[in-house]
Amino acid sequence: MMEDAGFIVTSYVITFGGIVAYAWYVLRRGKKATKQLPDDSKPWV
Amino acid sequence: MADTATGRTTATHATRILGIVTLAGVAWLILFGLILSPADKNQGESVRILYLHAPSAWLAYLAFIVTAIASALYLFPKQHSLGWDRLAGASAEIGVLFMGMTLVVGMLWGRLTWGVFWRWDARLTTTAFLLVTYIGYLAVRRLGGTPEQRAKRSAVLALLAVLEIPLVHFSVELWRGLHQDASVLRPNGDVELDGLMLFTLLSGIVTFTLMYAWLVIHRTRTLTAEDMLDDVGLELALEERRRESIPHTIEEKGALLS
Numbered sequence: 001m002m003e004d005a006g007f008i009v010t011s012y013v014i015t016f017g018g019i020v021a022y023a024w025y026v027l028r029r030g031k032k033a034t035k036q037l038p039d040d041s042k043p044w045v
Numbered sequence: 046m047a048d049t050a051t052g053r054t055t056a057t058h059a060t061r062i063l064g065i066v067t068l069a070g071v072a073w074l075i076l077f078g079l080i081l082s083p084a085d086k087n088q089g090e091s092v093r094i095l096y097l098h099a100p101s102a103w104l105a106y107l108a109f110i111v112t113a114i115a116s117a118l119y120l121f122p123k124q125h126s127l128g129w130d131r132l133a134g135a136s137a138e139i140g141v142l143f144m145g146m147t148l149v150v151g152m153l154w155g156r157l158t159w160g161v162f163w164r165w166d167a168r169l170t171t172t173a174f175l176l177v178t179y180i181g182y183l184a185v186r187r188l189g190g191t192p193e194q195r196a197k198r199s200a201v202l203a204l205l206a207v208l209e210i211p212l213v214h215f216s217v218e219l220w221r222g223l224h225q226d227a228s229v230l231r232p233n234g235d236v237e238l239d240g241l242m243l244f245t246l247l248s249g250i251v252t253f254t255l256m257y258a259w260l261v262i263h264r265t266r267t268l269t270a271e272d273m274l275d276d277v278g279l280e281l282a283l284e285e286r287r288r289e290s291i292p293h294t295i296e297e298k299g300a301l302l303s
Contacts, residue, residue, distance in 0.1 A: 004090045005090070011097055011150045011154070012097065022142050027054070027055070027056075030267035030270065033274055034270045044055065
């Protein structure tokens with residue numbers, strides 16, 4: 001039972017930890033790139 | 046908010062709302078997946094891992110299918126829009142992340158259910174092969190050349206790679222192996238889950254799909270901004286070379302005339 005809990009919690013930590021790390025990487029790169037461009041060249045602004 | 050108003054990030058009002066809804070979905074999934082849903086009569090508590098494993102696999106399939114559709118939309122019309130290529134690249138990157146997580150989390154579930162982390166079972170092997178294929182796709186995108194060359198070669202590869210998905214999905218039907226059959230997307234349309242367990246699984250699929258939408262929007266915008274910066278850098282370099290080739294001083298002009 002305890003072994004199950006360890007594996008289950010690990011799977012949740014890996015999944016959501018991986019997603020948060022990737023989201024942070026994407027936002028950081030996005031911020032770095034968009035800061036150097038004028039607003040009128042960004043289609044989403 | 047100030048960042049959005051001046052366009053210093055890839056976020057907009059809509060993506061912020063989408064992000065908040067996704068976070069609420071994650072909290073909902075953790076609550077149902079770890080606490081409110083019951084243990085399975087055969088698998089016991091390890092079924093809780095499947096609320097992440099199955100949505101991750103679904104999302105990887107979705108991401109790779111979007112990559113193929115965007116690649117076709119780049120390749121086949123007469124006007125080739127690099128926007129479709131950037132969407133394809135962003136979606137493939139997210140698909141690789143979720144396919145990797147599907148395999149790792151599936152190994153943890155396999156250890157509890159089968160007693161081993163890995164077997165060269167048909168489903169596991171074809172899934173690993175699919176992951177390696179898309180890692181190769183991302184490597185091909187990073188090869189040199191113009192954005193148009195990058196888009197063309199990666200679009201062709203994406204249209205070939207997507208053919209592996211039916212092979213992975215139906216591998217449990219085609220070959221007798223250790224991996225269980227599909228519980229929801231079965232060929233005969235039956236669903237082998239009941240009540241709260243099915244609800245939790247569907248909550249996971251909805252939450253992961255929202256997460257995909259949020260990630261793919263931000264990643265596509267980042268790729269757009271990076272391509273624009275590359276263009277600006279190229280123009281500046283060309284301008285520099287032109288200025289270098291024009292003689293500026295009287296001595297330089299005289300040397301050229303003589």
